[in-house]
Amino acid sequence: MRFFNTEGPVRPEDHYCLPPLSRWDLDQVLMLIDQKKYFLLHAPRQTGKTSCLLALMERLNAEDQYCALYVNIEAAQAARERVEAGMAAIIQAIASSARWRLGDEAADTIALEVIQGGALLGGVQEFLTRWCGQSPRPVVLLLDEVDALVGDTLISLLRQLRAGYEQRPQHFPQTILLCGVRDLRDYRIHASSETEIITGGSAFNIRAKSLRLGDFSADEVRRLLTEHTLETGQHFTAEALExxxxxxxxxxWLVNALAYETCFEMREGRNRIRPIDRDMIEQAKEALIARRVTHLDQLAxxxxxxxxxxxxxxxxxxTALGEVxxxxxxxxxxxxxxxxxxxxGLDVANPIYREVLPRMLASGPQDSLPRIAPTWLDAYGKLDPERLLQGFLAFWRQHGQPLLGSAPYHEIAPHLVLMAFLHRVINGGGTLEREYAIGSGRMDLCLRYGEVTLGMELKVWRPGSPxxxxxxxxQLDDYLAGLGLDSGWLVIFDRRPDQPPIAERTSSTPVVSPAGRRIQVIRG
Structure with missing residues (x-):
């Protein structure tokens, strides 16, 4: 039985997948290769770059016009600024890949001679010159994880590739494709300290084009999920697909992870008779975030x-970005x-990342929270908004000031502490949704617990501002209108200097908004 893939390149015999080469302009790629171009492919991690490169290698080798080789050179990252060690690692990676992917034993011999020769500062160029010179077909070299290299090691590799460029295709690769997360068109190569900029993009000024592997379209998401339906008969409802x-x-990765969590991890999802519905997708999302799966943890x-x-x-x-x-x-x-x-403008890439970023930042304050009795629940275990208000005011007066120091971002420390408190409130029995954007001047929160939906807006009173x-x-009127609510909270954090302590200045006042909604204005 195939399944949704969340680790490494796709294997069509094991994984539901879209044809990797359908995800980019293959005609353009083949044209660049025919024209002996050197070019780049970049995209965020776990978007399918390696799968595309492996599929391209298989396609080219099947046509027997080129000798195509995929090589992951990430192992050279361990060399850091030790250039000779880095070059040796790259040479060994190419030779090893040539041996087991192409059955080319000569590459091992050439690699050993070059490494033992000791002139490793130009070792990659020498190895490629000799290896390509004995190849019966022009070589297409697909180098993955190039931007994992650091400082002088990366510079040396790029400059050796540039130095051998004039020898192609008889004595150097006809085409080299460099693949990584970052786009090298405006590359900034840092020393291992990641503070000093060593050089710019001139180290690889022979590149002809920079290609970006995009995310799935809505139709591609539907097609991928339908692979599961065709194989098992289990349908995704229209609402779940959306x-x-x-x-x-x-x-x-997120598409595959949500689908795998729903169809293979959740007990009810493993019942192939039951359709996958929207609620199950929501449960899967919460499970992925709560488990801090590797992809989201690396992001955080x-x-x-x-x-x-x-x-x-x-x-x-x-707030505005300023001079970034x-x-x-x-x-x-x-x-x-x-x-x-x-x-x-700039926006967070997707709603899951939008959820993860503030939640991860609030994890420090959340871990620092004292034991809090759930005074916001009534005798029947239902959330009482008035009790929640009183519970928050008491919490903020007593614990707000010391907890601000546990937040990693000073400018939004009050936001993070409030969110930590609200996560303790929902405690697996509800959800907390967030809306924020550059220049909006606010963060909006929507707490859902049982039958209660509470909309809040967070504002900051900064020095020099009214x-x-x-x-x-x-603004809160607009937000509540979208939620279909006639009441909510406006929380104003006073960050002006020389204010009384939080315990003294925290207050709550009921007001009526311009649109006639009942608003609790909380100042802290």
Whole structure:
């Protein structure tokens, strides 16, 4: 039985999959190869790059016009700035791949001679010159994980490939495709400290084109999920198909992970008679986030990087980006964290990432929370909004100030502490949805627990700015209208200096919004 793949390249005999070569412009790729071009393929991690490269290798070798070889050179990352060790690792990776993929024993002999010769600073160029010179067909070399290399090791590789370019195709690869997460068109190569920029894109100025492997389209998501239906007879409802697309926006790993969780991990999903519905997709999403699966955990780990924080923090706070370098913005797009929307702005790539980013940042405050009695539940275990309000005010007065220090992003520390509290409230029995965007000036939260839906807007009163009350009420009206609610909370965090302690300044006042809604204005 085949299944949805969440680890490594796809194997059609094992995995539901779309034909890998259908996901990019194959005619363009073949034209670039025929024209002896060197080019790039980049895309975020776990989007199918390796599957595409392996499929391209098989296609080219089956046609017998070229000798195509896929090589993963990630092992050379361990060399860091030790260039000779890095070159030796790359040579060995190419020779090993040639032996077991092509049955080429000569590559091992050439590699051994080059490495033992000791002139490893130009070793990759020498190896490729000799290996391609004895190949009966022009070589097409597909190098994966190139941007895993660091500093001088990466520079040396790129410059050796550039130096051998004039020898193609008789004594150097006819085409070299470099593959990685980042686009090398404007490459910034850092030392291992990741602070000092060593060089720019001139180390590989022979590249003809940079191709990006995109996410699935809505139709491709449907086709992939239908593979399961055709094989097992188990259908996805129309609402479930739409929900998978909405939550993932076609990010390939997320699509496969949601489907695998639903169809193979959840007990009710393993009942092939039962259709997969929207609620099951929602449960699968929550399970993936709660388990901090590797893909999402790696994503969250990026939040520690300074250049990621420079964008994500103001985005969560709803403030303008300010002077953030283009390279930093491109970096987050290349990682797949953000996407460029039609009007040229930046947005989080999909709703699951939108959920994960603040939740991961709130994990520190959440772990720091004291034991809190669930005073917000009535005698029947139902959420009482008035009790929740009083419970939050008491919590904020007592614990708000010390917990702010547990938040990793200072500008949105109050937001993160509030979210940590609300996660303790729902505790697996509800959901907390978030809306935020650059320049919006706010973060919106929607808490759902049983029959209760509570909409909130979070604003910050910053130094030199007027009281955000009036603006917040208008914005909250719009948000509540979308939720179909006639009441909600407006939470204003006062970050101006020289204010009384949180325990003294925290208050709650009922007001009526411009649209006539009942609003609790909470100041803290």
């Amino acid at each position: 929900r998978v697309w909405t939550l993932t926006q076609g990010q390939p 780990d990026k939040l520690r990087e300074a250049r990621v924080r420079r964008i994500i923090e103001p985005m969560l706070a709803g 370098p283009l390279d930093d913005r491109d970096y987050l797009v290349d990682l797949g964290l953000l996407r460029r929307v039609n009007d040229g 009281d955000p009350l009036a603006e917040g009420l208008v």
